[in-house]
Amino acid sequence: MVTAILVAAGVGKRFGPNTDKLFLEVAGRPVVGHTWARFDGIAEIDEVLVVVRSGMESAFAEIASSLHLRKPWRLVPGGAERQDSVWNGLKATREDCELVAIQDGARPCTSPEVVRATLEAAREAGAAVAAQRVTDTIKQSADGQWIERTVDRSVLWSVQTPQTFRRAVIVRALEEVRGRGAVVTDDTAACEWIGQPVRLVESRWPNPKVTYPGDLPWIEVLLGRESK
Amino acid sequence: MVTAILVAAGVGKRFGPNTDKLFLEVAGRPVVGHTWARFDGIAEIDEVLVVVRSGMESAFAEIASSLHLRKPWRLVPGGAERQDSVWNGLKATREDCELVAIQDGARPCTSPEVVRATLEAAREAGAAVAAQRVTDTIKQSADGQWIERTVDRSVLWSVQTPQTFRRAVIVRALEEVRGRGAVVTDDTAACEWIGQPVRLVESRWPNPKVTYPGDLPWIEVLLGRESK
Numbered sequence: 001m002v003t004a005i006l007v008a009a010g011v012g013k014r015f016g017p018n019t020d021k022l023f024l025e026v027a028g029r030p031v032v033g034h035t036w037a038r039f040d041g042i043a044e045i046d047e048v049l050v051v052v053r054s055g056m057e058s059a060f061a062e063i064a065s066s067l068h069l070r071k072p073w074r075l076v077p078g079g080a081e082r083q084d085s086v087w088n089g090l091k092a093t094r095e096d097c098e099l100v101a102i103q104d105g106a107r108p109c110t111s112p113e114v115v116r117a118t119l120e121a122a123r124e125a126g127a128a129v130a131a132q133r134v135t136d137t138i139k140q141s142a143d144g145q146w147i148e149r150t151v152d153r154s155v156l157w158s159v160q161t162p163q164t165f166r167r168a169v170i171v172r173a174l175e176e177v178r179g180r181g182a183v184v185t186d187d188t189a190a191c192e193w194i195g196q197p198v199r200l201v202e203s204r205w206p207n208p209k210v211t212y213p214g215d216l217p218w219i220e221v222l223l224g225r226e227s228k
Numbered sequence: 229m230v231t232a233i234l235v236a237a238g239v240g241k242r243f244g245p246n247t248d249k250l251f252l253e254v255a256g257r258p259v260v261g262h263t264w265a266r267f268d269g270i271a272e273i274d275e276v277l278v279v280v281r282s283g284m285e286s287a288f289a290e291i292a293s294s295l296h297l298r299k300p301w302r303l304v305p306g307g308a309e310r311q312d313s314v315w316n317g318l319k320a321t322r323e324d325c326e327l328v329a330i331q332d333g334a335r336p337c338t339s340p341e342v343v344r345a346t347l348e349a350a351r352e353a354g355a356a357v358a359a360q361r362v363t364d365t366i367k368q369s370a371d372g373q374w375i376e377r378t379v380d381r382s383v384l385w386s387v388q389t390p391q392t393f394r395r396a397v398i399v400r401a402l403e404e405v406r407g408r409g410a411v412v413t414d415d416t417a418a419c420e421w422i423g424q425p426v427r428l429v430e431s432r433w434p435n436p437k438v439t440y441p442g443d444l445p446w447i448e449v450l451l452g453r454e455s456k
Contacts (some may be wrong), residue, residue, distance in 0.1 A: 204442040214432040
């Protein structure tokens with residue numbers, strides 16, 4: 001059994017205090033609706049768990065009903081940090097769940113191909129992540145105003161989601177992180193704590209996360225091509 | 229006077245030996261045709277120099293004629309390395325040229341707004357570059373297969389083109405690099421050699437370079453929105 005965990009419990013701080021970026025309308029739907037519909041359409045996935053903030057349940061139920069979903073889904077309460085939300089999602093998986101694909105709710109363009117490829121790689125290697133080679137020159141700047149130095153980009157990869165794991169692997173990794181009172185911002189970083197290797201799976205189609213308000217117009221363009 | 233130097237003398241090695249990515253058709257035009265048309269349309273630019281490989285002159289003249297350009301342009305012979313091509317472009321600028329915007333020919337989506345913003349910043353600071361904050365998690369992987377470690381992304385910027393300079397600044401910087409027999413892969417790196425600070429100018433619209441064949445479909449989507 002394969003479970004998708006959509007992490008949709010965060011508040012995008014860069015959009016200002018009163019805006020939940022997951023609910024911004026883009027290409028005819030809230031951002032998180034695109035993400036959800038995409039995972040609902042992938043045959044290899046058996047169930048979708050959506051991790052949400054307390055008080056948001058009815059808003060998500062409304063999205064679900066507008067999407068005419070085909071797969072079983074459940075809402076799971078979010079936690080204080082991203083890793084707590086992921087942990088709650090993992091605890092809510094069924095006993096026979098073998099693989100989990102953990103996806104940012106605010107990443108609506110992820111291609112079904114790359115999701116499938118991470119599932120295959122994680123089945124084999126234990127852990128895998130959608131990633132893109134860094135092709136632009138990378139510079140370091142502490143103040144965001146002036147360049148300090150050039151960074152060697154040839155060994156750098158930009159990692160996205162899904163971050164996909166054998167369930168036993170990510171449970172053990174997050175147990176280790178939590179037991180030591182640490183905080184990780186992505187789930188593959190938890191694997192580094194238990195020496196679990198993580199496979200890179202190259203994403204060919206852009207796979208952006210809605211981060212700044214200025215991202216919406218071009219994400220709309222990317223989504224529009226497929227939603228028509 | 230402001231001059232744009234379009235660097236269009238390279239061969240994209242990742243496309244295979246017989247494909248020149250600059251001439252791939254996308255959204256109804258060769259890639260470099262989009263780049264050229266974009267700079268032709270920016271009022272602040274007075275002249276466009278296109279640096280091309282020997283033997284390609286007639287192909288570029290044909291593109292020029294199909295674009296119905298409004299601005300004066302000239303073709304300039306390319307060199308062995310990118311920095312040699314840029315150098316040839318600089319030598320071909322007119323005496324009264326004050327600012328140069330150096331642009332990758334294979335970067336067709338650059339917004340006029342970011343070009344203008346680099347011109348303003350370079351006029352003030354001497355050197356400026358279009359850049360985007362790194363928003364995805366960055367991992368190091370020497371083999372491109374397995375993650376080695378997480379890199380602190382908070383100080384990282386992805387730099388693109390245009391790289392825009394007061395002409396005297398970039399001439400002095402490249403003289404220094406060339407005099408020492410060094411090779412730099414981007415022009416702001418040359419500034420580091422003479423202690424010239426470089427200003428980051430945030431690009432809001434995606435500004436990708438055609439690097440892999442898989443980039444073309446989504447670049448077509450980005451261009452299509454504007455070309456219709």
